[in-house]
Amino acid sequence: MSVLTDKHFHNEAAAYAFVEKRIWANGITCPHCRNSDQARIGALGGKSTRIGVRKCYACRKPFTVKVGTIFESSHLPLHLWLQAIYLLASSKKGISTQQLHRTLGITLKSAWFLSHRIREAMREGNLGPMGGEGKTVEADETYYGPKKDQTPRPRDAAQGPRTGGKRKPGFYKRPILGLVERGGQVRTFHVVQATKENVAKLVTENVRAESALMTDESHIYTAVGKTFASHDTTKHAADEYVRYEPGKVVHSNTIENYFSVFKRGMRGVYQHCDEKHLHRYLAEFEFRYNRRMALGVNDLARADSVLTGAVGKRLTYETTRQG
């Protein structure tokens, strides 16, 4: 039977019950005054009441599970939200706004807004460092951006337009730094420029010093590499992509493969991505990778964990537009 036949994807009351069970897993909390005394929170019944409305007897205000979450002030039915979350969480390379618009029968504007809110719920904050003793962390950078985007990188804008010289490939593209623990999690960052200072800061903050670091031969990792238990590199320029040494296999193929899924998804599905929204797309791909099948997470469990991140991530249309 198709998972999409589940009741919460079609019935609004079932959708509320589904979301409540997850967001209020430890009991209902009033979003206005934080009252969590279950005896002092009532359900408003009656035919005239909207689905899911509760009343707090401490502050006397009504509320639903949508208050303070990505669903707040959205007029779209919650069961459609759940369909969209499932689609975004289960498609390895993402779902375009156009596709959501057609599949869910909602306007393009709603589809755009909804998908950005879901990406926001997928964003993970304040994570501890990755790696550790006996763990290998690969670091690499890539460049992403539409060919016709001719906005100069900030350092160059400050220097004014250059008149001569040849620019490196990817000059106008947006640098992304990626870190992946082998067999574990990935973390990606949109950086203004992939300089050794910017890279060193992120690598140091996000990777435990006891880790074995592996990168390509790029000079931007040389200095920061010395602060780790070990730092091994492969020479891509000499066509070396993997090297077998006693007790270790030197390569950065895990992060490179990750970037290739990201790029294929962005190219095929999200053709128009403003730089100010890039961090949300990065969060979306990270979210799926960090909950991948190989780690024992199935599509339904992945969609469920979007709801865990739905609290406290309210975005208004305006803040979404601004980035």
Ligand SMILES: [Zn+2]
């Ligand atoms: Zn209250």
